[in-house]
Amino acid sequence: MMLKNTVIAAFLLLSGSSFAQTALKAPVFPVFKSPEAVNVACDEGMNAAKARLRGLEKHKADAGWINAFDRFSAANEDDANDIDFLQYVATSKELRDAAQACSLRWSEFFSSLLQNGKLYKALKAVPTRDAVDREFKRVTMADFEAGGVSLPPAKQARAKQILDQLTALDQAFNKNIRDAGIKVLFTEAELKGVPEAVWKSAPREADGRVVLGVANPVVSSVLRTAESPEARERMWWAKTNEGGQANIELLAQIAQLRHELAGLFGYDNYVDFKLRNRMAHDAKTVWKFLDEVKDTVNASDRADMDVLRQAKSKALGTDRAKTEFKPWDASFYAEIVRRERYQVDQEAFRQYFPSEQALAFVMRVIEKTMGVRYTLIDQAAWAPGVKAYKVSDAASGQAIAQLYVDLYPREGKYGHAAVWGLRNGSTELKRMPMAALVVNLNDKGLTLDEMTTLLHEFGHSVHNNLSLTRHSVQAGTSVVRDFVEAPSQMLEEWVYDAKVLRLMAEVCPNCKLVPDELLAKAVAARDFGKGVDYNRQRLYGAYDLALNGKDTPAPLALWARMEGETPIGYVPGSMFPSRFAHLASDGYGAGYYGYLWSKVIALDMRTAFGDDKLSPVIGMKYRKEVLAQGSQHPAGELVNKFLGRPWNSGAFFADLKR
Numbered sequence: 001m002m003l004k005n006t007v008i009a010a011f012l013l014l015s016g017s018s019f020a021q022t023a024l025k026a027p028v029f030p031v032f033k034s035p036e037a038v039n040v041a042c043d044e045g046m047n048a049a050k051a052r053l054r055g056l057e058k059h060k061a062d063a064g065w066i067n068a069f070d071r072f073s074a075a076n077e078d079d080a081n082d083i084d085f086l087q088y089v090a091t092s093k094e095l096r097d098a099a100q101a102c103s104l105r106w107s108e109f110f111s112s113l114l115q116n117g118k119l120y121k122a123l124k125a126v127p128t129r130d131a132v133d134r135e136f137k138r139v140t141m142a143d144f145e146a147g148g149v150s151l152p153p154a155k156q157a158r159a160k161q162i163l164d165q166l167t168a169l170d171q172a173f174n175k176n177i178r179d180a181g182i183k184v185l186f187t188e189a190e191l192k193g194v195p196e197a198v199w200k201s202a203p204r205e206a207d208g209r210v211v212l213g214v215a216n217p218v219v220s221s222v223l224r225t226a227e228s229p230e231a232r233e234r235m236w237w238a239k240t241n242e243g244g245q246a247n248i249e250l251l252a253q254i255a256q257l258r259h260e261l262a263g264l265f266g267y268d269n270y271v272d273f274k275l276r277n278r279m280a281h282d283a284k285t286v287w288k289f290l291d292e293v294k295d296t297v298n299a300s301d302r303a304d305m306d307v308l309r310q311a312k313s314k315a316l317g318t319d320r321a322k323t324e325f326k327p328w329d330a331s332f333y334a335e336i337v338r339r340e341r342y343q344v345d346q347e348a349f350r351q352y353f354p355s356e357q358a359l360a361f362v363m364r365v366i367e368k369t370m371g372v373r374y375t376l377i378d379q380a381a382w383a384p385g386v387k388a389y390k391v392s393d394a395a396s397g398q399a400i401a402q403l404y405v406d407l408y409p410r411e412g413k414y415g416h417a418a419v420w421g422l423r424n425g426s427t428e429l430k431r432m433p434m435a436a437l438v439v440n441l442n443d444k445g446l447t448l449d450e451m452t453t454l455l456h457e458f459g460h461s462v463h464n465n466l467s468l469t470r471h472s473v474q475a476g477t478s479v480v481r482d483f484v485e486a487p488s489q490m491l492e493e494w495v496y497d498a499k500v501l502r503l504m505a506e507v508c509p510n511c512k513l514v515p516d517e518l519l520a521k522a523v524a525a526r527d528f529g530k531g532v533d534y535n536r537q538r539l540y541g542a543y544d545l546a547l548n549g550k551d552t553p554a555p556l557a558l559w560a561r562m563e564g565e566t567p568i569g570y571v572p573g574s575m576f577p578s579r580f581a582h583l584a585s586d587g588y589g590a591g592y593y594g595y596l597w598s599k600v601i602a603l604d605m606r607t608a609f610g611d612d613k614l615s616p617v618i619g620m621k622y623r624k625e626v627l628a629q630g631s632q633h634p635a636g637e638l639v640n641k642f643l644g645r646p647w648n649s650g651a652f653f654a655d656l657k658r
């Protein structure tokens with residue numbers, strides 16, 4: 001779901017006659033054997049960055065300056081990103097802690113960089129060749145300005161303080177979730193209904209009870225399939241309150257600091273400040289959009305809830321009006337309705353999508369559509385089992401990118417699904433992009449929903465890998481946050497297409513293909529529950545906006561009120577925002593609405609493929625006009641050029657009403 005851009009808008013080395021060029025590193029993930037090795041690499045990297053910065057500060061604001069800046073940025077990526085990434089995936093807590101400490105040092109470096117008056121002055125004076133350079137200048141200047149460089153000295157100092165604090169609070173928020181190490185105990189009887197693949201090989205207590213963690217696939221399996229309401233409830237509470245009261249307090253601090261930061265720039269709320277350069281532009285536009293979504297889905301949310309309540313009262317033989325419906329009932333009864341009404345059982349898909357072959361299938365979809373090849377290469381990474389791939393252009397045979405894939409859960413690993421763009425590519429720097437895909441698949445195969453997630457995340461890695469921008473700071477996923485999900489969300493649609501699924505035969509001749517009949521049912525079932533799902537996403541986006549609004553309300557009271565206004569209601573004592581990491585993140589804070597906004601673009605772009613989602617002609621056009629362009633032109637322009645018309649929300653609202 002999430003996309004991680006490790007380093008803010010990573011920054012600069014110098015080229016030109018008077019300085020030797022620093023060689024950029026090959027796209028290979030370094031192996032760190034000990035926390036000491038991380039510390040040493042951290043010191044070396046930081047020292048090198050400081051030396052590079054001194055060089056760049058002396059560089060004249062001439063025609064070579066942009067390239068020098070971009071080289072500086074790329075070199076910093078090389079030194080900072082791998083270590084930053086380790087805090088999420090390293091195999092020992094000591095390594096993760098060392099990486100996190102290093103990452104904080106880099107954050108400070110980058111935030112002080114954005115306040116560097118010498119660079120800002122050079123940037124303002126630098127000549128531009130064309131639209132790409134002008135866009136570089138516009139966006140980079142805005143990044144600097146957001147760091148406070150154009151503020152008076154006292155305000156500038158305060159802005160830096162706040163930005164550093166916000167970074168530390170975001171890290172603390174994530175650490176509270178990661179290190180909570182929440183375990184939930186179940187007797188085998190309580191797990192009745194839950195597929196054995198989820199719990200059979202899990203650790204046991206001395207008394208035989210099964211010990212389950214709260215990684216997303218485990219939680220969703222238990223909530224969907226456990227017949228025992230007590231078991232579902234226990235899992236729901238464990239996950240919902242994962243970050244605890246400590247994280248609620250962090251959110252309050254974060255909202256206060258953001259509000260103060262916006263004030264330094266003359267804004268009376270953080271949302272308008274944050275959105276000023278995004279597609280949506282301001283809070284008013286987003287509220288209008290979210291309200292339209294609410295008006296469109298409210299009735300279907302209630303209707304869906306009625307169906308679920310009815311299913312529960314039928315199953316329990318209770319009076320419908322008196323049947324209490326709880327959040328931990330929702331997935332379970334939705335699954336029952338899907339099975340009864342549409343005869344779709346998510347678990348039934350695992351046999352058709354063995355985990356390794358599912359990955360190969362996803363790669364095949366991209367190969368077929370976008371004209372590339374994935375080749376497994378032998379390369380050690382951060383944990384045993386992580387695979388490395390060379391990505392090459394099918395037509396020329398040239399290697400164009402590197403991709404790492406970390407498929408299965410392990411202790412201390414990032415528990416969701418995300419892609420890290422470790423290196424941003426650049427044609428001018430002859431720099432190859434490199435990404436890491438991190439998911440937590442069940443090794444017994446994937447459900448259709450999990451396949452959708454895999455394809456979604458893979459879409460982010462493709463955006464990184466197929467980038468072909470002149471400057472690395474404009475590469476692939478460096479696009480505005482309310483567009484960045486669109487390429488991935490578009491690919492989600494591919495999973496529900498029989499023709500696409502038949503590609504499985506090319507990567508796994510022995511796999512049984514998903515029967516057309518099962519898929520047709522899944523397509524019908526997909527529309528059920530849409531009201532609930534979209535209203536939920538709408539709620540998340542609205543909460544994130546309200547939390548960062550003019551009056552910085554208390555986080556939990558605000559959540560209780562807003563969730564309380566939805567049909568499912570609020571359960572006293574629950575703290576969903578405590579586990580909602582997007583809220584604390586610099587990139588997604590005040591930007592969660594971007595998932596729905598991107599979806600508008602995704603569904604509009606999808607229309608270009610018509611009935612043939614594997615069309616290599618449209619696929620190549622899309623690769624060239626959208627993916628390869630990164631952020632070297634505004635997102636709306638790229639989409640309009642690809643579509644050959646201005647984008648609109650027609651396909652999105654039609655889908656909501658379906």
Ligand SMILES: [Zn+2]
Pocket residue numbers: 001002003456457460485488
């Ligand atoms: Zn995503």
